[in-house]
Amino acid sequence: MASIKDVAAAAGVSVATVSRVLNSHPSVSPDARTRVLAAVESLGYRPNAVARSLRTAQTRTLGLVISDVLNPYFGELARSVEDEARGLGYSVIIGNADERPELQDHHVRTLLDRRIDGLLVSPTDGASPLMLDAARAGTPMVFVDRWIPGVDVPVVRSDGRGAVRDLVAHLHGLGHRRLAIIAGPAATTTGSERVDAFRGALASYEIELPDAYIGQGDFQADSGRRVTEAFLDLPEPPQAVFAADNLMALGALDAIRARGLRVPDDIAVAAFDDIPWFVHTDPPITAIAQPTKDLGRAAVRALVDRIEGRVPESVTLPAHLVVRRSCGEPPQTPTSMERSNG
């Protein structure tokens, strides 16, 4: 593979001149420029990004560590992050933590070793010393979706409290009173927050959230299945189950179906995170939709601001309820609402 020296030799100039041409430095004669460009062309030369990074101490690469690529929510997030980053001239390396703290640390470490310019993280657990050190050491960092309290890092996320209130109102309006939640891991902010929001919303209807109606999940489908089975085994099973993410809702659907029960006639189901498939499940699932694309965009912008010396801002965007049929009677205008997650 041709190096800058080969180009210099072919063009009859020094490597410095080649570099100047390639970086559009002003003080290069037109003659030299055309000779260099011709040499570049004929050799098919492409600058070695590794060498460039070593010298300039920047890689123009962002790291993105997410909890689970197979979750369509994170897939969409990853995609919007990559889109926005590309627009700003950055590449993205994605690390899939699979909800496992040690895997998350593995990815953070390799990304740091590769000297990425900044890190976007949706932390799997609350207290990775590695991440805290990195933040303290000044690595540009931004949390997306989830965050670690007490760490001075901008957070880009959505606030689901309003939407959860709307959901509870919807469930209450349909006559449901015994409402349960499949929570995410307590170590994640989204895990605990969603429970709090749910409990808070129930309180305004003077409904309690007993411990038996709080199931511990891990954001994976299997845990949703397990928790739902436990709910159904209760002497007084809940009338509605709210899953804190889409995969656990899938598991809940599995468990309910396996018992021969019907949604929503026997039990209502709702989920946090709306995804295209929810339109096509049986029945279509009522869900809380996050502005995922906007979150990804905002996160990249905040991170790049931080990298390029500007002051990054935390961003909180509202989520909203998308009513479908999984909690009871169809909404008034089903067709207009079914599509709202595009």
Add this chain to the structure above:
Amino acid sequence: MASIKDVAAAAGVSVATVSRVLNSHPSVSPDARTRVLAAVESLGYRPNAVARSLRTAQTRTLGLVISDVLNPYFGELARSVEDEARGLGYSVIIGNADERPELQDHHVRTLLDRRIDGLLVSPTDGASPLMLDAARAGTPMVFVDRWIPGVDVPVVRSDGRGAVRDLVAHLHGLGHRRLAIIAGPAATTTGSERVDAFRGALASYEIELPDAYIGQGDFQADSGRRVTEAFLDLPEPPQAVFAADNLMALGALDAIRARGLRVPDDIAVAAFDDIPWFVHTDPPITAIAQPTKDLGRAAVRALVDRIEGRVPESVTLPAHLVVRRSCGEPPQTPTSMERSNG
């Protein structure tokens, strides 16, 4: 950030010795080794992968260029690729081509600029000069799922012909005679192959595949919707529609539902690529399942073989039919078959 020089200074040795310790070179005294390790520890030193790559001319990184991350099939593929690569000591950089040739080229180019050790590609179009050049120039490369004919690069894919025959037998057994297909782009091998397999299978029942029953899709949901609408507008609409990927099947479902028709009573639907959501759609979708995890694993192994000087092998694994309810009467043992995509 501490460099090898800082470690050398702290340990009172030369950088050469530090490097030897870090690369477990045999000829280092126990004393020097412990001093170096202590210095590494106390400084929190981590080797700069960029510098190391420059010197050793290897990055221990694989590039993976896929057509669409949002497609659960590719999501699963990406995940198994990353898993296997990590096990072999490689990182993976994913590029999402979004079925756009120019975006695919963009990613191939940046990956090459970053001097990845090898490239895994599921080509979006048939003839990217860039990729041909790279292959010719000796870049270790392996095609996954799709490939470019006539290029001397190992291919890891699955053969769906047997499964397509099973599907046609299934449809025929249910009494369907007018069978249509939503094809992928003709420029992709999976696009044309699946049509050929379908036509071949129909031939053994002496059923023709008229042009009107071949819809041109692009592997995205919207195209499935569009094509299906056209099918339904035909004077004699098909009795069954086979979508060449899961997203187009989703679009087909949309279009059918929008007309107020029912699956499978009014029209049968089947898809290539099985995904977990198909168990939960209304109705559950009959699909052809690829051994996605195995494909990812085999692709990485082939690529690493090539990188490390061994002889890589092309691999073809069989796909299989998973019968659910979208084509007609439920199978005999629904519960055991519904889960078969794990």
Add this chain to the structure above:
DNA sequence: ATCCTTCGTGTAATCGATTCCACGTAGCCA
């Protein structure tokens, strides 16, 4: 004509590692 800019260019240092080569020391054998 002399001096001072300005401009284009090349030389060489540098980034942080790896690794070849040379050198000194110690141990072993004769």
Add this chain to the structure above:
DNA sequence: TGGCTACGTGGAATCGATTACACGAAGGAT
């Protein structure tokens, strides 16, 4: 004791870029 091998170590070259600095030529001002 002399010579040989083996081992541990450091110096310095190297990977491929960027960039500070120096330098020569040209052009303008005085």
